[in-house]
Amino acid sequence: MTISVADPPPRSPAVPSRAPHRDAYKPAAPPAIAVTLQVTLCQDVPDPAAALRELVEHIATMTGLAVAAPTPRDGARPIDAGRACADTIRLDARSRTVARLGAQIALCRREFDLLLFLAEHPGQVFTRGQLLNAVWGDTFTGPRTVDVHIRRLRHKLGTRRPLITTVRGIGYRLATAAPVAVVRSHTGLSHPTSLTPVNIRAGQPPAQRGAA
Amino acid sequence: MSTASPNPSTVGRRTPADHLATARRYAANPDDWPLAPRFDPLRRWYHRLAAEPDAEVWLLSWLPGQGTDLHDHGGSAGAFVVVSGTLTEYTVKTPPGSAPRLASDSLHPGDGRAFGAHDIHQITNAATQPAVSLHVYGPALREMTRYHIAGGQLLVTAVDRAGADW
Numbered sequence: 001m002t003i004s005v006a007d008p009p010p011r012s013p014a015v016p017s018r019a020p021h022r023d024a025y026k027p028a029a030p031p032a033i034a035v036t037l038q039v040t041l042c043q044d045v046p047d048p049a050a051a052l053r054e055l056v057e058h059i060a061t062m063t064g065l066a067v068a069a070p071t072p073r074d075g076a077r078p079i080d081a082g083r084a085c086a087d088t089i090r091l092d093a094r095s096r097t098v099a100r101l102g103a104q105i106a107l108c109r110r111e112f113d114l115l116l117f118l119a120e121h122p123g124q125v126f127t128r129g130q131l132l133n134a135v136w137g138d139t140f141t142g143p144r145t146v147d148v149h150i151r152r153l154r155h156k157l158g159t160r161r162p163l164i165t166t167v168r169g170i171g172y173r174l175a176t177a178a179p180v181a182v183v184r185s186h187t188g189l190s191h192p193t194s195l196t197p198v199n200i201r202a203g204q205p206p207a208q209r210g211a212a
Numbered sequence: 213m214s215t216a217s218p219n220p221s222t223v224g225r226r227t228p229a230d231h232l233a234t235a236r237r238y239a240a241n242p243d244d245w246p247l248a249p250r251f252d253p254l255r256r257w258y259h260r261l262a263a264e265p266d267a268e269v270w271l272l273s274w275l276p277g278q279g280t281d282l283h284d285h286g287g288s289a290g291a292f293v294v295v296s297g298t299l300t301e302y303t304v305k306t307p308p309g310s311a312p313r314l315a316s317d318s319l320h321p322g323d324g325r326a327f328g329a330h331d332i333h334q335i336t337n338a339a340t341q342p343a344v345s346l347h348v349y350g351p352a353l354r355e356m357t358r359y360h361i362a363g364g365q366l367l368v369t370a371v372d373r374a375g376a377d378w
Contacts, residue, residue, distance in 0.1 A: 123368035168330035212280040
């Protein structure tokens with residue numbers, strides 16, 4: 001899921017500079033936060049707009065915020081949802097099993113631990129040393145062991161786009177759009193960890209974006 | 213007479229060194245560019261000069277203080293050459309047992325750098341004069357992931373995509 005937060009629209013100055021303007025006694029417009037959500041639906045939803053409204057209302061209830069009904073902006077459209085769902089790799093943290101398209105993928109213990117660790121820390125790049133500490137927990141294993149396990153994982157998981165990204169000179173991270181869901185509870189409810197990197201654009205100098 | 217045939221595994225896939233050669237070729241012939249570089253104080257200026265089957269050529273300008281975040285190239289390799297001005301390139305170094313840190317290098321007109329598909333770097337005009345550089349990406353740049361270093365960790369800031377962000 002990608003979340004973009006835009007700058008709130010500028011608010012009119014609260015204190016009039018000279019004589020009170022006729023608008024000065026009107027209640028100030030409530031602050032607005034523009035949020036762009038990319039939600040991957042893994043089943044047919046007859047009315048996506050209603051589902052989105054329900055989602056936002058649910059979040060508002062949870063956080064105690066009072067929100068106005070969301071209005072989909074022009075140009076909002078489903079993005080390649082079928083592909084994203086079909087490729088989702090489900091990690092069951094309890095039974096320590098991995099499945100894709102309903103088929104089990106046999107991973108050895110360390111391969112599973114490595115994938116689970118990366119999936120639990122989306123958007124974070126780890127050095128081989130950090131992965132050795134976190135997954136192997138010992139200092140007797142060499143950093144090449146990490147490379148070997150990463151290579152095996154990539155081979156076994158074989159999605160169209162690489163699931164684990166190499167960052168040269170540093171190490172590895174879960175690919176930004178990697179469709180990995182970690183299942184934790186008895187009921188099988190999952191939270192898609194990998195769909196994270198929060199795309200916060202607020203306050204970012206626009207000069208930093210663009211080709212380079 | 214040489215009869216060496218190209219290695220089939222490298223046909224159609226250019227190396228970073230090839231990209232650097234392409235960048236130098238374009239940088240050496242500014243009269244062939246379809247437009248002159250411009251400078252925009254609000255936003256870094258960039259323009260695509262050419263699209264070849266397996267690479268794209270871009271012209272970028274940098275006013276003093278303008279720069280990028282730490283970023284990768286979404287799996288594209290490439291190269292860039294400084295045409296005018298001075299640019300500072302930061303790359304990430306991780307000494308064994310230490311946290312990632314940035315190391316900087318000044319690049320002057322004619323200096324170039326090739327980068328592989330998994331390299332990340334940051335470019336800034338830390339000088340007092342505007343700078344122009346010429347960049348080649350192969351295959352074409354489709355996605356860039358931006359990073360930052362916080363608490364000794366390298367973290368993803370955001371993902372920018374062609375068409376939406378540039």
